[in-house]
Amino acid sequence: MADGAPVPAAEPAFLGVTRSLSGRVWRQRPAEAATIRAHMQALELEEPLARALAARGVRADQGADFLAPTLKALFPDPSSFMDMDAAAVAILDAIQAGASVHVFADYDVDGASSAALLVRWFRALGVDLPIYVPDRITEGYGPSPRAFDTLKAAGADLVITVDCGAAANEAVAHASAIGLKVVVIDHHMMREHPPVCAAVVNPNRPGCNSGQGNLAAAGVVFVLLAALNREGRARNLFADRPEPDIRQWLDLAAMGAICDVTGLTGFNRALTSLGLKVMSDWRNPGLKALLAAAGAEEGPAKSNHAGFILGPRINAGGRIGKSDLGARLLSTDDPAEAAALARELDALNIARREVERDVTDQAQRRVEATGAHDDGSAVVVIAGDDWHPGVVGIVAGRLRERWRKPVVVIGVDAVNGIGKGSGRSQPGMNLGRAVQAAWETGVLIAGGGHAMAAGLTVRADAIDALRDFLNDRMIGEQAGADAMDRVELDALIEPGAASRALFEQFERLAPFGPANPEPLFALHGVQVRDAVAMNGGHVRCRLVGADGASVKAIAWRCADLPGGRALLAGQGGLSVAGRLKADDWNGRRGVQFEIEDIADPRMG
Known part of the structure; x- marks a missing residue:
């Protein structure tokens, strides 16, 4: 038996491993014997697979839908989302009035996929939907008064924000003040009081009873398309044109779900599973071109295609290049334009990997030279001059894997003394909540996120104070997280x-x-x-x-x-x-x- 702390008899260490070479205990995933037997009988599975299914919390009556999910069985009623009906009404009112509608998207895969879903639905109705994606470096995350001013000057009457906006109360208030209508489609955690606008659709909005909080923004947008089709039928909008078949765009919903690392259960699992089947035909010109640019062969699409081949290349545009490249790639129907965009994104991804490697090496050496990764502290906070803010999140994730504790990496602009940082956390340690608290107490210029990831802006002279604040705030969660940090087999x-x-x-x-x-x-x-x-x-x-x-x-x-x-x-x-x-x-x-x-x- 490997050495380590005693293991409770009720939860024996698997193969007797109480402390592996990475310091973790091994367990077999727990599963109820009755559920295992039920899966074996009803689904004709061998015991190991039936056990794995039961260990993932799949009840005896859910096995068939889990192994072969369908939209028919799992699609939620769009009206169960707070403000979904209001969003559909506001958007169709604008279309029928001939108003100018624009989409404002985040710069990651989920934002690009969400924007492309809307662009394609609008295109099916013969309507152009311009895309606005903020620059990661100069504008930062989410809507801003400056961005809304730009959209207003471009002639926008209604702006649909996707994968952002749910916490942008002040920016949305500015939009209203300048005569812009706004519909927010998001999935991020938000304040108790939503922005005041035409609609805020977010399954994680307080009071929303949809039960779909694990959806990525692209999944929420996919449900919005169903709501738009339903409202369009009620208005006889499809009397002289085909109703858009949203199933053809399931590949975009899957891209958002996989690349935003969402919980793949229930309806979200159906979206992802069926979306990968649609993706396997490689009909989307952008995805097809990006696969070719990456040197990968067409064939049955797997999560690996979205998460490790396509997704990083789409993200490269927002990280170190032009922020709208991904949304343009996923929404174009022109193979030549798709090929050009794919080549540009592939080149940016190569550059991104080089930048990421350099920052990772510097950050790792700097921390390990001081022993800050192994000193019992709850969080590692490391900063460097001119580390590219587009890669600090990836670097934080790499170092979290290595040291198995939350890591925050900050790139400081040596000219203005302002740092842009990103953090990744361990299960059981809520980094987003701690970063939000640091902002509320004035340690940060800006900050927020969720349990496993957070972003922040901080003055260079406040980084030490931030390190102390986060360690004081999260030290109480460390023991519980260490207990959760196990290998489940x-x-x-x-x-x-x-x-x-x-x-x-x-x-x-x-x-x-x-x-x-x-x-x-x-x-x-x-x-x-x-x-x-x-x-x-x-x-x-x-x-x-x-x-x-x-x-x-x-x-x-x-x-x-x-x-x-x-x-x-x-x-x-x-x-x-x-x-x-x-x-x-x-x-x-x-x-x-x-x-x-x-x-x-x-x-x-």
């Missing part, structure tokens, strides 16, 4: 059983994301062979079982960590936790074991 397998058949069996649970984690398997007593350190600190190797059967494996960004050192030393007798990934290189249909954690029973 679905099944123990042998290296020889890590097959394509097993991978495809568990793929029935896809798409994966929050609330539906990717299956995690354990190998026990394996020998490491042919270990090689790769560029980027990755380690590639083979894991060999007692019977001599093996599986190819890779561990990311760990060569200088205890787990990576154990792999490179070629140790035997290790327990290894990881995920099965498809390996289709050169036409092979194999698997690779992507290592999440390693335990050595002989090491304390």
Whole structure:
């Protein structure tokens, strides 16, 4: 048994791992035996898959809808969203009056997808919908009085904000003062009192009873399109034109859901699962062109396409390039324009990776030289002059993975002494709430977010005060978060059983994301062979079982960590936790074991 704190008898450590080489305890995901049996019988599943389904909170009566979700079974009544009917009325009133409607979108994938959904619906009615996306550096996040002034000067009568606006009370009040109508479509946490405007549709709005709080903005917009179609039918709007078939745009709803890391359960799971099927046809010119620019082959779309191939390239425009490139790419029907935009975004993504790598290296070295990552503090706050604000969130996420505690990374403009920062948190530690409190007490110029991520603006001379404030505020949550920081496993397998058949069996649970984690398997007593350190600190190797059967494996960004050192030393007798990934290189249909954690029973 690995060394560590005693484990309660009611919750035994899986394989006896109470402290892995990353300091975590291993558990098997809990599942009720009756529910496992019900899934096995009703769905004709083998025990490991039925257990995984039950362990994800899927009740016996929900199994069929989970494995084969449909819009018919899961689509919510649009009217259950507060202000949804008012939003549909305001938008169709404007269209029928010939008013000029513009969409104001956030600069990330969810914002771009949301804007493209609306642009395509408007286009189906023969109406142009101009897109406005604020510049991340010069304008910051969300609506501002300056932006509304610009839209008013451009002739806008109604502005629909998507993936932003729900907390922009002052900016929306300015819009009203200059004669602009505003409809807000958002999903972020918001103040108790919403902006005063034509409609504020947000499933996370206090008092909204839709029960759809896990939707990304693109999902909320997709429901809005259904509400617009319903209102249009009531107005006989489709007497001389086809009613827009919103199902053809499910791929955009899936992009928003996956890239905004939303909980993939219920209706949101249906949107994502069916959206990936629509995406698989690669009919959207922008997605098709971006896939080609990335050098990837067309075929069945998976979450990986959205989250790791398409999404980062779309985000690159907002991070270090032109903020509206992603929305333009997803909304164009011109293959030539799509190809040009895709090439530009791919080039920006290459540049973004280089900037991100530099900032990550600098931040990591600076923190580890001082020991701030390992001094018992609740939060790591690190700042650097001229670190690009477009990558600080990614860097914070990388370092949070490495140190397993909340990290805030701040890029300071050396000229004006103002820092723009972003933070990523651990489960059980509400970083957004702490950042909001720091703003309310005057430590920050601006700040907010949600439990797992936050953004902020701070004076350079207040960064030390911010560090102290966040640590004082969050230290009480640290013990609980440490207890939650465990590796939850679905099944123990042998290296020889890590097959394509097993991978495809568990793929029935896809798409994966929050609330539906990717299956995690354990190998026990394996020998490491042919270990090689790769560029980027990755380690590639083979894991060999007692019977001599093996599986190819890779561990990311760990060569200088205890787990990576154990792999490179070629140790035997290790327990290894990881995920099965498809390996289709050169036409092979194999698997690779992507290592999440390693335990050595002989090491304390």
